[in-house]
Amino acid sequence: MNKLSKKLITRMSLALCIVFVLSFVVNTFFLPKYFLYEKKNNLAHLTAQLEQMDTARLISQADEMEHRYGVTIVKAGLWDSIEQINYVIKMELNRKSITLSKFWITDESLVSLREGQVVKKIFNQEKLKSSFLVTLMKKDNFIVAVGESISYSTDTIQIVNQFNLYIAIGALIMMVVLSGLFTRTIVGPLAKLKRTAEDIANLKFNKVQIETGDEIESLARSINGMSDKLEQAQQELEEKNQNLRTFIADISHELKTPLSLIKAYGSGIRDGLDDGTYLRVIEQQAENMAMLVDQLLELSKLQTEQYVMHAFDFQQLLGRTLEKYRVNLNQQGLNLTADDSNLEVPWVLANEPKIEMVLNNFITNAIKYTSESDIRILIENKADMLKFTIQNGIKAHMSDVMQWDRIWEPFYVMESSRNKKLSGTGLGLSIVRSILEKHQSQYGVEVAGDTITFYFTLQTHFVTLV
Numbered sequence: 319m320n321k322l323s324k325k326l327i328t329r330m331s332l333a334l335c336i337v338f339v340l341s342f343v344v345n346t347f348f349l350p351k352y353f354l355y356e357k358k359n360n361l362a363h364l365t366a367q368l369e370q371m372d373t374a375r376l377i378s379q380a381d382e383m384e385h386r387y388g389v390t391i392v393k394a395g396l397w398d399s400i401e402q403i404n405y406v407i408k409m410e411l412n413r414k415s416i417t418l419s420k421f422w423i424t425d426e427s428l429v430s431l432r433e434g435q436v437v438k439k440i441f442n443q444e445k446l447k448s449s450f451l452v453t454l455m456k457k458d459n460f461i462v463a464v465g466e467s468i469s470y471s472t473d474t475i476q477i478v479n480q481f482n483l484y485i486a487i488g489a490l491i492m493m494v495v496l497s498g499l500f501t502r503t504i505v506g507p508l509a510k511l512k513r514t515a516e517d518i519a520n521l522k523f524n525k526v527q528i529e530t531g532d533e534i535e536s537l538a539r540s541i542n543g544m545s546d547k548l549e550q551a552q553q554e555l556e557e558k559n560q561n562l563r564t565f566i567a568d569i570s571h572e573l574k575t576p577l578s579l580i581k582a583y584g585s586g587i588r589d590g591l592d593d594g595t596y597l598r599v600i601e602q603q604a605e606n607m608a609m610l611v612d613q614l615l616e617l618s619k620l621q622t623e624q625y626v627m628h629a630f631d632f633q634q635l636l637g638r639t640l641e642k643y644r645v646n647l648n649q650q651g652l653n654l655t656a657d658d659s660n661l662e663v664p665w666v667l668a669n670e671p672k673i674e675m676v677l678n679n680f681i682t683n684a685i686k687y688t689s690e691s692d693i694r695i696l697i698e699n700k701a702d703m704l705k706f707t708i709q710n711g712i713k714a715h716m717s718d719v720m721q722w723d724r725i726w727e728p729f730y731v732m733e734s735s736r737n738k739k740l741s742g743t744g745l746g747l748s749i750v751r752s753i754l755e756k757h758q759s760q761y762g763v764e765v766a767g768d769t770i771t772f773y774f775t776l777q778t779h780f781v782t783l784v
Contacts, residue, residue: 327497331490338486345475345482346452357451357468358438364389365453365464373458385664390414390467393460400428407463416467418450419443423461431456441599514541523549573610576603616749625669627758629779631705632673633664636697639677643685653692660698666776673776674754677706679746680772684710689768703760703775712770722763726751 331697364387368376380391392410394403404423411418420441427437437454453467474669507528514526523545580603583596640656647654666673684693690711697706726747754761754774761774 326500327494330493330497330519334486334490334493338482341482342479345479349475354451354468357466360387360465361451361453361464362438365455368457369436369455373460376457384414388466390416390465391462392465396432396456396459396461396581400425403428403461407461409656409781411463416450416465418702419445421450423454427454427724431461454566456592492720502532504534507538511538511541518545518548521552523552533538539776560615569614570762573604573607576607579603605668610745614745623756625672626755627667627669629665630670631664632666632706632776633658633661633697635670635697636672636706639674639681640695643681646685650685652688654681655692656686656695656697658697660696661704662699663704663778663780664697665779666704667779668757669753672756676750676753676774679750680708683746683772684708687770689713699778700775702778705773705775707771707773709769709771711768712765713768722765725763 336431338632344505354649364383368383371379377393378389383389384391390411392407392414394410396403396405398406400423404421407423408418408421411421423431427439430437431454439452439454441450441452443449445471449468451468452463454461454463457464476585507530510526511534514524517524518541525542525545528535551687580600582729583600587596588590636656640654643654655772681693688710692710694705694709696709697704699705751761757776759774759776764773
């Protein structure tokens, strides 16, 4: 027997025992008193009615009232001797099959009756195991006795208590059987839930199928939902851990090269091998490391910084940004076009300096990686959004080897050779992602053949001209 069954049976048995003990105490000590109290009240109520009746009517209706109320009514002369009064009343009671071993009206009681008072007495009949409850009252020249025999309740109560004990034992046996059957329907599903919870604790995200139509089934559904969410959270955590390991490895790689160069050129200076360029190389590598650290700090700051949004003209911002690249475009023989023919609402609600950083990253990437001479930018309205798109050509082999879903990760570069002139640090798109996610922007990349397209959206803002 499992613990739940034992606990349920023990508590129900204890409750049954408490009920039986209370019933025994009430039956033994309080029931006889309550029974006598009720009998006295009924007799007092009947006596009050008889006091309102005249003597002739009472005598004529005595037999009917005895039958109706289950009492015995007899009379005797009020002014007879006390012996004669007791003899007459006892004989009348005997005539009505009421035999009393103890019955006597005392002189004191007789005096009270002659003064018009009502006298109430109870005469115990030990041998008969009963009592006779009687009310004596004066009606003209008669003493009227209204009485009722009350059997001793001790034997009856013992029988009742014994019968209750048998009922309690039978109920206990039945309860044990039913509790076993009942707990089986509960403990079985709970045992399944326990095993499932243990599996989840051991990172085995199993599910349990329970159909009981009650709260246990609801609990099972909740545990199944928890299992799914925990499994998803674990996968995301594993992915983040892997990304973190990759991130640390990439940082180590990015810092190892300039540090090795600085160390090598520093040793060359100490050994007198400097040809005049060693210090410049050391400075350049130090600048590269400083730039990397600045970008890492910027990336960390962007993920926690609270942005202040305001309305600005995106078209003007794009124009100012493109102007900075005119010389670079001309030197590389590139042609950049910006199409805003479908733009009706140029105003957006965003953080202008951050969006400028996004534009700088997309434009520099397009200039760096384009395999064609044309770079195309399109800005247009889509519903209540402004959509920015930049498109350029890429090398044919890149569309096959690149894992495009990873380009937003830190240090994932488009050129595996890690040539700084081509690849950069791989932090630019990670910064872009952080900024756009803070703007709740829809962004992404699309690759078709030898063409790559980046895009993002911003919430438009309607300006009312006064």
